Amino acid sequence: MGLKAVLSKWFAAWANRELEQIRHNAVQLQQATFRQLIQQAANTAFGHDHAFTQIKIYEDFKQRVPVRDYEDLRPYIDRVTHGEANVLWPGKPAYLAKTSGTTSGVKYIPISKESMPEHIKAARNALLSYIHETGKADFVDGQMIFLQGSPILNEKAGIATGRLSGIVAHHVPAYLQKNRLPSYDVNCIEDWEQKVDAIVEETYQADMRLISGIPPWCQMYFDRLSVKAGGKKIQDIFPNFKLFVYGGVNYEPYRTRIEESIGFAIDTIETYPASEGFIAFQDTQQDKSLLLLVNSGIFYEFIPAEEYFNEHPTRLSLAEVELNKNYALILNTNAGLWGYSIGDTIKFTSVNPYKIVVTGRIKHYISAFGEHVIGEEVEQSLMGVARQQGVDVVEFTVAPQVNPPHGGLPYHEWFIEFGKAPSDIDAFSQQVDQALQQKNIYYTDLITGNILRPLVVRSMKPDSFINMMRAKGKLGGQNKVPRLSNDRKLADALADYVI
Incomplete structure (x- = not known):
């Protein structure tokens, strides 16, 4: 076992102490997050428009801040993308995450200097949680691949703009950079098929131990690796490959084919990152549900899915949710999204700790x-x-x-x-x-x-x-x-x- 693996076990034990706070003090952490968000945004344009200085409790907030989707919040976001400061959050965003919406066309989601570190910390803690539980840390001594968007960023009103995965690529910790593939030049290839072919060429003889990405696109990578290797299984190409990290879609429809391609039932970690915030991750191999991240700069609200399209739907805080009920997920974030409907539906599988599964899209x-x-x-x-x-x-x-x-x-x-x-x-x-x-x-x-x-x-x-x-x-x-x-x-x- 290499030095990185040894140190990672110590780091994992340290990170687990913070996760224990999330598991056992979720409601209190959400209350503290709520107070902090309202206080920090009180002097923004949105804060003035919605009388944040008069908000003392969650009931006050619900009376003043309606639930909005991107189109509803767009007048404020357009002011941000035109360079105005102090609109939704103090100052200007550190980044704008560019996403494709089915009804809104291109969307620009603000990422602040306060919210960006939470994305990195959550991704890190997902891996550290796995190490702490299983004791398996050898993957940090080998190479890792993150199938992601181009790290090339453009500018909009002086704000760096790009895909979330490309933005995150600029914040990978230094201790992982030497282990990380693909190279910067390959990662910058825009055409996806050309990019996958280049990644295959670059990684074919690497000591790949962790692979991360959206399952269908990872499957394409596996298929092309296998063709290059004359039909070999991935375990024969990468004998030390032991951990698959994924997010973005439900893994179950892809599990059988991916495990067939790999050659065995590999350990997996499901994550729930979004441009709006890193919401949850799987913190144990014994349970497929995801630990809700309650101290990451997001105050969550939940609307019973059957009420979502009502004129005045019920809005619940974390303390009010029930098990096995379908909720539309609403976010209030330290990047300035308020009463924001992310479009996903979730169910709680546990309230001690608060754990969820993603059940679909509210409009799908x-x-x-x-x-x-x-x-x-x-x-x-x-x-x-x-x-x-x-x-x-x-x-x-x-x-x-x-x-x-x-x-x-x-x-x-x-x-x-x-x-x-x-x-x-x-x-x-x-x-x-x-x-x-x-x-x-x-x-x-x-x-x-x-x-x-x-x-x-x-x-x-x-x-x-x-x-x-x-x-x-x-x-x-x-x-x-x-x-x-x-x-x-x-x-x-x-x-x-x-x-």
């Missing part, structure tokens, strides 16, 4: 007939049946077919790219439909009431989703395929790829 659902089917339900239904039948799912998405071209009852249309297809697609479809009915009573009522017919599976050609994303200019990086749509835009884009 199907409710063409009032069924309100969510991402968690379709993923669990599909993957449960797939595991039973030994079926390999590469990628999928679901959309409503309200006006079937050949008449008959409407239905949910599932576009699925199989690695290993079911022997009987009709029987497979029926089982997935039954699984979904067990999870969503409204969907069941529509089926039994002859309002909907059972779901229809469309088998897709190999690489359908990659080709579709390529055609849209959204291949790689932080781009993801939506699991659910309430319209036909994505379904229509996939029509030419159906077998």
Whole structure:
């Protein structure tokens, strides 16, 4: 064991003491965060507009600050992006994280000098938590790869601007820089396929021990490594590869194929980073849910998902949440986002400590007939049946077919790219439909009431989703395929790829 590994164990024990405070004093830490945020932003334009000096308790805050999405908050953000200071947070942002929105086009999320360190600390503590629990630290002595966006930053009104992963690349601790791949030049390649090919060439003979990224794009990297190695498994190419860190999407639909590519069931750490803040990470290998980071400059609010589109939805603080209930996640941050709907839904699996699972996107659902089917339900239904039948799912998405071209009852249309297809697609479809009915009573009522017919599976050609994303200019990086749509835009884009 090298010196870095030895030191990391000591560092991990130190970091775990802070995590113990998060586990056991979450509500108090959230109350302290709330007070600090209100105090620091009191003299900003937003603070003046919403009478922050009169806010003493959370109830005061709810009366003065409405829930907003990006478009609602945009008038303030536009002032920031035009160079005005003290708008949402004291001074100007350190960075603007550039993201792609489905309704807002390009979005610019402020990152402050106070919030940036929290992103780095959370990523660090996710690894240190793993080391502390398992005692496995050898990976820090080898090389690590972070599949991410380009670190080249532009400027907007004098503020450095780029993708979150590219911004974070400038803050990787010095003690990890020598271990880190790809090189800066390769990381700067914008075209994703060229970049993956260059990464393969650069890392093929490296002592790779940790790999991190969004699962579908890591799978592309694994596939191309395997081709270069004449069909070898990743464990044969990187015999010391022991830890896979991921975020951005639910891992379960990708797990079987990734483990098949690697050659064994590798240890994994799930993280929940966003441009708006680093929200949670998996702090134990014994539990897949994520520890909510309650002292990282974010005050959380929660809206019961079924109330989200109400004119006056219920808003809850951490102390008021219930287990196993679907909530829309609302953020108030030390980068100046207030009552901000990030668009995700979560459930609490524990309140001692507060741990969550991400269940989907508040706007990614199907409710063409009032069924309100969510991402968690379709993923669990599909993957449960797939595991039973030994079926390999590469990628999928679901959309409503309200006006079937050949008449008959409407239905949910599932576009699925199989690695290993079911022997009987009709029987497979029926089982997935039954699984979904067990999870969503409204969907069941529509089926039994002859309002909907059972779901229809469309088998897709190999690489359908990659080709579709390529055609849209959204291949790689932080781009993801939506699991659910309430319209036909994505379904229509996939029509030419159906077998």
